[in-house]
Structures are given as C-alpha cells and as structure tokens.
Amino acid sequence: MKVLLTGATGYIGHELALALASKGIIVHALVRDIESERVPKHKNIVLFKGDICNHESIEKAIDNCDYVFHTAAYTNLKDSRIDSFYNTNVLGTENILNASLKFDVKKVIYTSTLSVFGPSYKDVFISENQPRIVSYANDYELTKGMSEERVNEYRKKGLSSIILNVSKVYGPGPGTYSNGVNRLISMFLKKDVLIVPNKLESESNYVFIKDVVNAHILAMESDISNGKYIIGGENISYNRLFNTIKTLTKSKIRVVKINYDLVKVCVFILNLLKVVSRSNPVVTPKVIDSLFVNRLSTSEKAKKELHYKTTSFGVGLKETIQYLNKVS
Amino acid sequence: MKPYAVITGASSGLGKSIALELAHRNINLVLIALPYSGLPELSDFIRTNIQVDVHYLELDLSDTKSTYQISDYVNNKKLHIKYLVNNAGVLSKGFFTDLSDRFILSQIAVNITTPTLLTKLLLDNLKASAPASILNISSMASFFALPKKQVYGATKAYLTSLSHSLNKELKRDNISVTAICPGGLNTTSWLCYQNRCMGWLIRKTILNPEDASRIAVNAMFKKEKLVVPGVVNRCLMFVDKILPDFIKDYLTNRELKKLNVSKT
Numbered sequence: 001m002k003v004l005l006t007g008a009t010g011y012i013g014h015e016l017a018l019a020l021a022s023k024g025i026i027v028h029a030l031v032r033d034i035e036s037e038r039v040p041k042h043k044n045i046v047l048f049k050g051d052i053c054n055h056e057s058i059e060k061a062i063d064n065c066d067y068v069f070h071t072a073a074y075t076n077l078k079d080s081r082i083d084s085f086y087n088t089n090v091l092g093t094e095n096i097l098n099a100s101l102k103f104d105v106k107k108v109i110y111t112s113t114l115s116v117f118g119p120s121y122k123d124v125f126i127s128e129n130q131p132r133i134v135s136y137a138n139d140y141e142l143t144k145g146m147s148e149e150r151v152n153e154y155r156k157k158g159l160s161s162i163i164l165n166v167s168k169v170y171g172p173g174p175g176t177y178s179n180g181v182n183r184l185i186s187m188f189l190k191k192d193v194l195i196v197p198n199k200l201e202s203e204s205n206y207v208f209i210k211d212v213v214n215a216h217i218l219a220m221e222s223d224i225s226n227g228k229y230i231i232g233g234e235n236i237s238y239n240r241l242f243n244t245i246k247t248l249t250k251s252k253i254r255v256v257k258i259n260y261d262l263v264k265v266c267v268f269i270l271n272l273l274k275v276v277s278r279s280n281p282v283v284t285p286k287v288i289d290s291l292f293v294n295r296l297s298t299s300e301k302a303k304k305e306l307h308y309k310t311t312s313f314g315v316g317l318k319e320t321i322q323y324l325n326k327v328s
Numbered sequence: 329m330k331p332y333a334v335i336t337g338a339s340s341g342l343g344k345s346i347a348l349e350l351a352h353r354n355i356n357l358v359l360i361a362l363p364y365s366g367l368p369e370l371s372d373f374i375r376t377n378i379q380v381d382v383h384y385l386e387l388d389l390s391d392t393k394s395t396y397q398i399s400d401y402v403n404n405k406k407l408h409i410k411y412l413v414n415n416a417g418v419l420s421k422g423f424f425t426d427l428s429d430r431f432i433l434s435q436i437a438v439n440i441t442t443p444t445l446l447t448k449l450l451l452d453n454l455k456a457s458a459p460a461s462i463l464n465i466s467s468m469a470s471f472f473a474l475p476k477k478q479v480y481g482a483t484k485a486y487l488t489s490l491s492h493s494l495n496k497e498l499k500r501d502n503i504s505v506t507a508i509c510p511g512g513l514n515t516t517s518w519l520c521y522q523n524r525c526m527g528w529l530i531r532k533t534i535l536n537p538e539d540a541s542r543i544a545v546n547a548m549f550k551k552e553k554l555v556v557p558g559v560v561n562r563c564l565m566f567v568d569k570i571l572p573d574f575i576k577d578y579l580t581n582r583e584l585k586k587l588n589v590s591k592t
Contacts, residue, residue, distance in 0.1 A: 082524050090521075124377055129369045133348065135514045135536040139524070146517045 007072030009038035052092035089143035119293035167232035171209030172323035200238040207233035208316035229302040337416030339365035341515030345541035390434035399449035414443035420480035439483035504551035
C-alpha cells in the first residue's frame with residue numbers, strides 16, 4: 001500500500017511517517033527541503049521534493065497512493081501577516097484535496113487542531129458538536145477553520161475524508177514550534193528559574209504523540225469514510241503540569257509567578273524594542289492569550305467510533321523525559 | 329413565565345451571538361436559520377449549558393411562506409414573544425451587472441420582505457407581551473454609497489427607515505424598535521479573512537460578533553432608536569458628514585481594490 005504524507009518534517013508528520021513505514025506501508029513524503037535534518041529516514045519512506053502550494057509536485061507524489069495524510073500546516077503564531085497562513089493552510093489544503101479527488105484517493109486524513117472550536121465554554125468539555133462561541137482568536141485558528149470548510153466542500157464532491165482535531169501534543173520526537181510541553185520539560189531540566197504568568201489554573205488538553213499517530217492510522221483503517229474527531233488525552237491545569245514535570249525530572253527549578261496583565265504589558269514593550277532592532281518577536285501578547293484559555297475536551301467519539309485509546313499523562317510524560325534526557 | 333425572543337439567521341455570526349447573549353440574560357429562544365447550518369447543535373448546546381428553553385425552525389426565509397410558518401408555530405405553541413430580532417440577511421455579492429435576477433430577488437425577500445412581514449405577523453403577540461422590543465439588524469451600508477453593495481445597502485436603508493417610523497408608531501403599544509447599524513463584522517470565515525486583509529483604519533472598524541451583539545442587546549433594552557457600534561465607526565459617520573464627496577470616493581475605491589476576487 002502507498003500513501004502520500006505532507007508535513008513530514010513537522011512533529012506529527014515525522015512520527016507518523018516512521019510509524020506508517022514500519023508497518024510496511026510505502027510513504028511518499030512531500031518535503032520542501034530533502035536535505036533537512038528533520039526528514040524522517042526509513043527504507044519505506046520515499047522523498048518527493050515539492051510543496052503543497054505547487055500542483056505539479058503534488059501530482060508527482062500522489063500518483064498511485066491509496067490514502068493521503070495531510071499534516072502540513074503553517075503554525076508560526078508570531079507571524080503578524082496572514083499570507084503564509086492562508087497560502088499554506090487554506091490554498092495548500094485545497095491543492096491536496098483537488099489532487100486527491102483527481103487521483104481517486106480512497107480517503108484523506110486531515111490533521112487539524114482543537115483550537116478551531118475556540119476555548120471551552122465554562123468547564124464544559126469541547127466535543128465535536130460544540131458551536132464556536134467566540135470569534136477566531138488568531139490567523140492560525142481562522143485558516144485552519146477555513147481549511148476544514150474546504151475539506152467539507154470536497155466531501156460533497158465525493159472525496160472521503162476524516163478530520164482529526166488534535167489537542168496539545170507532547171512526547172518524543174523532533175522539537176518544533178508546536179511542541180510546547182517538550183520545550184517546557186527542557187526548561188525544567190536546564191534552568192534554575194522559570195517566570196510564568198499567574199494564570200496557572202487554566203486547563204488544557206494534552207495528548208501523547210503516539211496516541212495521535214495511532215489515531216491517524218485508525219482513521220485510515222476504519223470503515224468510516226467521513227468524520228470529524230477530537231484527538232486528545234487528559235485535561236490538566238498548568239499547576240498540575242508544572243508539578244508533575246517538576247517531580248518527574250527532580251528539577252530544583254523555582255517557578256516565579258507574575259501578574260498576567262503585567263506579563264502581557266512587558267511582552268508588548270519588549271516587542272516594540274524588537275521592532276526597533278528589527279528582530280522577530282519571541283512571543284506576542286496574542287500568543288500568551290491563546291496559551292492561557294481553558295481548552296478542556298473529550299475524545300469519547302473517537303474512542304467509540306475509531307477505537308482510539310489514550311496513554312495516561314504520567315506514563316507519557318515519563319517516556320518524554322527519558323527521551324529528552326537522552327537527546328540532550 | 330419566561331418570555332421568548334424570536335431570532336432569524338441565528339445559526340452563525342451576529343445572530344448566533346445575539347442568541348447566546350439573550351440566553352445569558354435568561355430569555356427563552358425561538359431560533360430560525362437555514363437547514364444544515366448547525367442550528368440543532370446550537371439549540372442543543374444552549375439548552376444544555378445555559379438552561380433556557382430553545383425552539384428552532386429550519387427555514388429558508390427567501391420564501392415568504394416561511395414567515396407564516398414562524399407565526400403559526402409560535403401561535404400553536406402559545407409562546408409569548410417579547411423580543412423580535414430581525415437579523416437574517418443576504419450580503420452583497422458583486423457588481424450590479426453581474427448579479428443574477430434570482431439573487432437580487434432573494435436578497436430583497438430576505439432583507440426586506442421577511443423582517444417587514446414577520447414584524448406584522450408577530451405584532452399582536454408582541455403587544456400582548458408589552459413592554460416588548462424589536463431589534464432590526466441593519467448596516468452602516470444604509471448611510472453610504474458603495475459599489476458592489478448597491479442592493480444590499482438599499483435594503484438596509486429600507487430597514488433603518490422602517491425601524492425609525494415603527495419606533496414612532498408603536499410607542500403607544502409600548503413596543504420599542506431599535507435599528508443597529510454595524511460596519512464590518514467577523515462573521516463567516518471568508519469575511520474574517522477579507523476583513524483581515526483590509527487596511528489599518530478599516531480593520532479598526534471591524535467588530536467581532538460577540539462584542540457587537542452585546543452592544544445591540546443593550547441598545548434594545550435601553551430602547552434606543554439607532555445605534556452604530558464601535559467608536560471608529562461613529563467617527564467615520566461624523567467624518568462622512570464633513571468630508572467632500574471626491575475624497576470619500578477616492579477612499580472607498582482604494583479599499584474596494586484591496587478586496588480579493590470575491591468568492592461566489
């Protein structure tokens with residue numbers, strides 16, 4: 001069996017490519033830079049130099065593929081322009097869908113994000129039916145929402161697809177922008193002091209990378225031809241997250257809490273200075289806001305319909321720490 | 329008994345936000361929107377999490393029959409309507425030359441015929457529940473000459489005018505009529521994207537539905553006649569009164585050129 005995979009140099013894509021390849025599936029990986037150190041290496045992974053924004057390169061890579069895994073996305077929230085988000089996430093997705101329809105692909109598995117649902121309403125777990133209550137908070141959410149609409153349009157044209165709304169991913173694998181928990185663990189391992197906003201009661205959902213990879217494979221193998229599933233793990237507050245990491249890493253780090261609004265003001269001023277010095281901002285007030293809203297969710301539907309299983313947070317975190325200790 | 333609000337176009341955008349806003353103020357809902365627009369899910373979500381009674385009807389309001397179906401439903405169920413929110417509207421699509429006659433007729437039906445007729449059909453019910461309120465969602469487009477928004481702007485000018493007159497006429501029945509005239513709103517994802525691509529000043533005029541809905545509902549409760557939400561928008565209204573035409577033409581044309589190819 002052959003599959004096309006986009007985003008092989010991203011976190012989920014990298015791990016998914018290796019998992020599929022080790023199952024004996026031939027993976028056509030569409031990558032922009034085949035020399036990149038993040039390219040997954042396996043005898044069953046065939047590299048195709050190209051870009052989801054380029055039709056011809058997609059058509060070369062998709063030929064003879066049974067399934068398509070579209071994990072590529074532009075996620076850099078620090079980018080203040082919408083162009084890259086729109087071109088990659090919306091137009092790129094449309095190109096993939098278009099080629100999938102043309103080449104009679106059996107099913108497209110589209111990797112999306114839990115954040116298209118927005119924050120949780122009070123402490124109600126986000127489920128697949130939750131209507132979005134507030135407007136899109138940033139260009140990433142907006143363009144991922146738009147690309148899901150495109151996926152739905154192509155369903156009407158006869159292209160089968162499963163959308164996976166993945167929560168915050170952590171676990172072994174290459175460090176990327178989207179892997180915040182791993183960066184946090186590294187900080188606990190290396191630093192003496194960690195300065196954080198004092199909104200540590202806010203809760204998010206964290207999912208182990210191996211569960212996310214399995215969910216993609218289950219979505220491919222399932223008889224269900226069209227669907228949308230939240231792929232998450234446990235709902236955890238920053239307090240619990242920090243304490244668990246601290247205990248497991250035996251870190252002596254001091255966590256210093258600072259008033260949330262003050263942090264935002266400081267970041268704002270810092271970014272003004274960065275504009276003057278013409279360097280890119282490390283974090284923006286908007287990014288902070290998106291990190292500190294409640295995003296509780298449930299994956300009951302995926303568990304029931306896809307037989308999706310989750311790893312407990314403690315077990316997943318231990319494995320992650322072991323991995324990070326090894327690579328550092 | 330808890331009163332009901334009828335809201336048209338309630339499945340998304342400003343209508344959805346107004347539904348949530350009223351539910352949070354402990355008002356029961358009768359929601360109207362097109363089929364397959366997520367209305368059952370929204371109704372279910374509000375019923376479960378905000379604990380108000382929610383009825384919904386999936387109807388195409390470009391068909392006059394739908395309006396009668398709404399009033400029949402409300403009367404059969406003996407629901408006391410205290411608030412009517414005429415929110416459903418068809419947005420503009422392009423240059424007049426390019427619009428199909430069918431599109432124009434359905435735009436007029438949804439934007440003019442439906443709110444007029446629905447107000448008429450529910451009037452006795454509103455009178456019985458008085459003091460009652462009508463909230464008409466108009467647009468800033470009702471004040472400006474805008475290419476690509478000709479029919480839309482004209483339908484909204486009608487709605488603003490209708491609101492003004494009815495506000496006078498229905499005072500003796502203790503029914504207030506409020507027209508809200510927002511500028512750009514981040515409603516559909518495509519509009520969010522287009523708004524995002526606009527120049528700095530125009531972007532400052534764009535409101536999120538959750539903010540506009542709070543302003544609109546507050547205005548309705550205060551029985552205000554006309555509200556333009558957003559400080560920048562109100563400044564623009566003022567500037568519009570004092571600027572000469574040729575400068576305004578230049579500015580609107582410049583912004584319209586920034587619009588990408590409009591999606592059909």
